[in-house]
Amino acid sequence: MKKDKLIKHLKECGAIKFGRFVLTSGAISDYYIDIKKASTEPKTLKLIAQEMGAFTKGYDLLAGMELGAVPLVVAVSLETGIPYVIIRKEKRKHGTGKQIEGADVKGKSVLIIEDVTTSGGSVIKTIQILRENNAEVEKALAVVDRESGTKEKLKKLEVEFIPLIRVSEILKNKQLEKQ
Numbered sequence: 001m002k003k004d005k006l007i008k009h010l011k012e013c014g015a016i017k018f019g020r021f022v023l024t025s026g027a028i029s030d031y032y033i034d035i036k037k038a039s040t041e042p043k044t045l046k047l048i049a050q051e052m053g054a055f056t057k058g059y060d061l062l063a064g065m066e067l068g069a070v071p072l073v074v075a076v077s078l079e080t081g082i083p084y085v086i087i088r089k090e091k092r093k094h095g096t097g098k099q100i101e102g103a104d105v106k107g108k109s110v111l112i113i114e115d116v117t118t119s120g121g122s123v124i125k126t127i128q129i130l131r132e133n134n135a136e137v138e139k140a141l142a143v144v145d146r147e148s149g150t151k152e153k154l155k156k157l158e159v160e161f162i163p164l165i166r167v168s169e170i171l172k173n174k175q176l177e178k179q
Contacts, residue, residue, distance in 0.1 A: 003165055006047055010144075013041040016170060025119045025148075033144045033167070035115035039071035049075035051164050052113060052141050056080045060108040061135075063087055063100075065126045068115035072143065076113055085110070087126050105135035112140035117163070120150035127157055144170070 010016050015038040021029050038044045053076055056062070062084040064073030070086055077084040085102035092098055110130055114123050123140050130137050137159055145151065145163035154161040 002047070002051070003169060006044075006051065006143075006165060007170055009041075009044040009047055010038055010165075010170075013038050013044050015044070023118055023146075025121065027118065027148075029146075031167075031171070033116045033146070033170070035072070035143050036068055038143070039068075039075070039115070045071060045075050046079075048072060048143055048164070049079040052076045052143075053079040055139070055141055055162060056082055056111055058109065059111040061085055061103060061105060061110045062113055063105070063110050063126060063130060063135075064113045065089065065122050069113050069122075072115060073113040082111075084113075087129050089125070099129055100133060105130055105133050108135055110135045110137050112137060112159075114140060114142040116144045116146060117142045117150040117161075118146040118148045120153045123150060123159075123161075124153060124157065127154075127159055 015034045017032045017034060021032040023029055059082055062073050062077055062082050064070055065087045066089060073084045083103055085100050085105060088099045112123060112126050117123060127137050139160045140154060142163045144165050144167060146167045151161045
């Protein structure tokens with residue numbers, strides 16, 4: 001895997017920011033990883049899709065939670081030819097009332113794609129929704145893991161967690177630049 005190349009792309013497109021930020025989890029952080037910024041930059045999105053594509057063998061479907069994972073799951077689908085589903089945070093209150101958009105997941109082996117993980121809340125919710133719909137979920141991929149417990153929480157759910165980059169690698173890379 002080309003971690004240094006991916007970190008370089010994330011920095012160049014402005015996806016790695018330093019300052020004071022409130023995260024989705026409510027935590028305060030002095031850095032922010034904006035994968036939505038990266039996923040709107042074609043070269044970076046393609047690199048992410050290629051790197052994630054290496055982990056997709058044997059899966060029937062890919063799945064991503066709205067909003068951040070959607071461009072990623074679409075890109076990985078285009079890269080691999082594997083169909084995808086989009087998981088809604090809440091069931092629709094109109095139309096078909098679906099929470100999963102796309103193919104039926106029942107009995108399918110589904111690989112979860114995520115942008116950034118902190119506490120793992122979105123991934124856990126995605127796992128629960130897929131499993132409630134009788135999907136087989138054994139693995140989740142993320143572009144960046146903030147290393148705040150996701151791996152441990154997913155292990156308890158018997159889901160392997162694979163981040164392309166850990167935040168410690170980004171911060172180490174930043175320290176090397178200062179030297």
